[in-house]
Each structure stands twice: as structure tokens, then as C-alpha cells.
Amino acid sequence: MTTLEITNLHKEFVDAYTGETVVAIGDVSFSIEQGEFISVLGPSGCGKTTVLNIVAGFDTQTSGSVMVGGKAVDGPSPERGVVFQSFALFPWKTVLGNVTFGLRMRGVARQDREPIAQRYLELVGLEGFERKFPHELSGGMQQRLGVARVLANEPEVMLMDEPFASVDAQTRRKLQEDLTGIFETKRPTVFFVTHDVDEAVFLADRVVVLSTRPSQVSEIVTVPLERPRNWRSTLDNPDFRRTVTYLTDLLAGELDGAVGTETPAGAVGES
Ligand SMILES: Nc1ncnc2c1ncn2[C@@H]1O[C@H](COP(=O)(O)OP(=O)(O)OP(=O)(O)O)[C@@H](O)[C@H]1O
Numbered sequence: 001m002t003t004l005e006i007t008n009l010h011k012e013f014v015d016a017y018t019g020e021t022v023v024a025i026g027d028v029s030f031s032i033e034q035g036e037f038i039s040v041l042g043p044s045g046c047g048k049t050t051v052l053n054i055v056a057g058f059d060t061q062t063s064g065s066v067m068v069g070g071k072a073v074d075g076p077s078p079e080r081g082v083v084f085q086s087f088a089l090f091p092w093k094t095v096l097g098n099v100t101f102g103l104r105m106r107g108v109a110r111q112d113r114e115p116i117a118q119r120y121l122e123l124v125g126l127e128g129f130e131r132k133f134p135h136e137l138s139g140g141m142q143q144r145l146g147v148a149r150v151l152a153n154e155p156e157v158m159l160m161d162e163p164f165a166s167v168d169a170q171t172r173r174k175l176q177e178d179l180t181g182i183f184e185t186k187r188p189t190v191f192f193v194t195h196d197v198d199e200a201v202f203l204a205d206r207v208v209v210l211s212t213r214p215s216q217v218s219e220i221v222t223v224p225l226e227r228p229r230n231w232r233s234t235l236d237n238p239d240f241r242r243t244v245t246y247l248t249d250l251l252a253g254e255l256d257g258a259v260g261t262e263t264p265a266g267a268v269g270e271s
């Protein structure tokens with residue numbers, strides 16, 4: 001069953017000062033099946049975040065359609081939970097309070113909120129930290145709290161825009177494994193934006209590659225890896241290496257194509 005369907009999505013921004021039109025998304029179409037993990041890769045500025053914002057309901061398209069669960073997106077909803085790069089936690093609420101807040105907003109009965117929140121905190125390895133405040137957690141733990149908070153709302157689609165970009169390499173590997181474990185347990189539908197080819201392949205069932213602006217889907221690559229996955233057995237896996245090399249070459253080609261075209265000076269391809 002298709003959960004998310006993006007059809008001929010096109011987005012233009014008009015510069016408030018110059019009146020100039022910027023095409024942020026050219027013509028993008030792809031869909032995500034229920035319980036599928038999709039990574040979206042593409043050169044900087046090709047419109048990945050803009051697509052995600054439109055799916056989240058934070059922004060609207062110029063033309064084309066976005067359907068989630070058969071309904072056109074019209075504004076933000078807990079059905080499309082967003083894990084922000086900057087965590088966006090409530091600093092004045094405890095770890096537990098950060099998770100129960102969304103449940104309250106969704107109208108979950110008071111006596112059910114804590115047990116549900118507790119379950120998701122365990123899932124992300126934060127049991128024992130319920131009464132702490134976000135500033136008492138490490139960056140990686142805050143990110144996992146962000147994931148727990150979104151998962152607790154049992155969203156139809158989980159939207160993640162480079163959520164691990166600001167953590168160190170080791171924590172990042174750990175978070176990727178945690179996310180894979182959570183995905184394999186709960187099977188949410190995930191739309192994951194990243195610049196990191198290894199990360200995209202390790203996590204996803206399929207990788208959607210966007211071209212430079214005006215962006216289109218240049219290719220959709222199926223990841224030939226079994227689940228459950230972990231880094232230890234994945235790194236040397238020839239199928240993993242081959243897929244990473246293929247995507248890296250594909251992206252390099254896209255970047256070459258951008259040189260001397262409409263890409264802003266200094267953005268890419270200076271070599
Ligand atoms: N609010 C806005 N107003 C005007 N232009 C915008 C706005 N948001 C994005 N853009 C432009 O739209 C294009 C796509 O931006 P977007 O942030 O979606 O790219 P991205 O693929 O997420 O890039 P990155 O990989 O660097 O995060 C860029 O050229 C950007 O300058």
C-alpha cells in the first residue's frame with residue numbers, strides 16, 4: 001500500500017527583494033510504500049528540504065500534489081511527524097514530559113500517556129532518564145528523544161532532514177543502528193534526507209536521487225541488503241560497497257553537470 005505519493009511536485013520561490021523567481025523543485029515524482037524506508041540524496045540546494053517541508057505541511061507547492069494515506073496534505077499534522085536536526089525539544093519539560101506532550105495534544109487519555117511514552121523511551125534506550133531535562137542529555141540522546149517523541153505519535157510518515165548531521169561520527173553510527181533497529185521493530189514509513197551516501201544506503205530500502213536544480217528524480221536505487229542490519233556486517237558487504245560506489249558516481253555526475261549552469265557561484269563544483 002502506498003502511504004506517500006508525490007506527483008509532479010514543482011516549487012518556485014520569489015525573492016522578496018529582487019522579485020526574481022527561484023525554482024526550488026523542478027518536477028519531482030515518487031512514492032513511498034507503507035513501512036518502507038526511503039532515503040533522499042541530492043546535491044546541495046536541489047530542493048530536498050523544500051520537498052520535506054511541503055510533505056510536512058510547513059510550506060505549499062506551486063503545482064503538483066502530495067498525498068499521504070490518500071489525502072492531500074493541507075498543513076502540519078502529527079500524522080507526519082518531523083524529527084528536526086536541531087532536536088526542537090522543550091527545554092523546560094522532562095524527557096518523559098517531552099514525549100507525553102504530543103500524546104496530550106493528540107487527545108490520548110491522561111492515564112495512558114505515561115505508559116505509552118515509557119514504551120517509546122525504552123525503544124530508543126532512554127529508560128532511566130525520564131526525569132532528566134534535555135540539557136542533561138548528550139547530543140545523541142537528545143536526538144533519540146526527538147525520535148521517541150515522533151514515534152510515540154505513531155505517525156503515518158516520519159520525516160527526517162539530516163537528523164544526525166551535527167553529531168560526531170561515532171555517535172552517528174550508533175544512532176543509525178538505533179534507528180535501523182527501531183525501524184525493524186516498528187516499521188514506520190520513513191522519508192529521510194541526507195548528504196551521506198553510506199548513511200542513505202545503510203538505512204534505506206530504496207534511495208531516491210534528485211538531480212541539480214531544477215530538480216527531478218534522476219534515479220531510484222533499490223538497496224540489496226537484508227534486514228536486520230548493523231554496521232559491522234554491512235561495511236565489508238560487497239553489495240553495500242557496490243551500491244555506495246554507484247550512488248557516489250551518480251552524484252558526482254550530477255555535480256559535474258552543475259558547473260557553469262545556474263548553480264550559484266561557489267556552491268558546488270569548484271574543483
Ligand atoms: N524560503 C525560501 N525562500 C527563497 N528561496 C528558498 C527558500 N527555501 C529554499 N530556497 C531555495 O530553494 C532551493 C532549494 O533549497 P533546499 O533548502 O530545499 O535545498 P536542499 O536540497 O535541502 O539543500 P541542502 O542539501 O544544502 O540542505 C535553493 O536554491 C534555496 O536557495
Ligand SMILES: [Mg+2]
Pocket residue numbers: 048049050161
Ligand atoms: Mg536541506
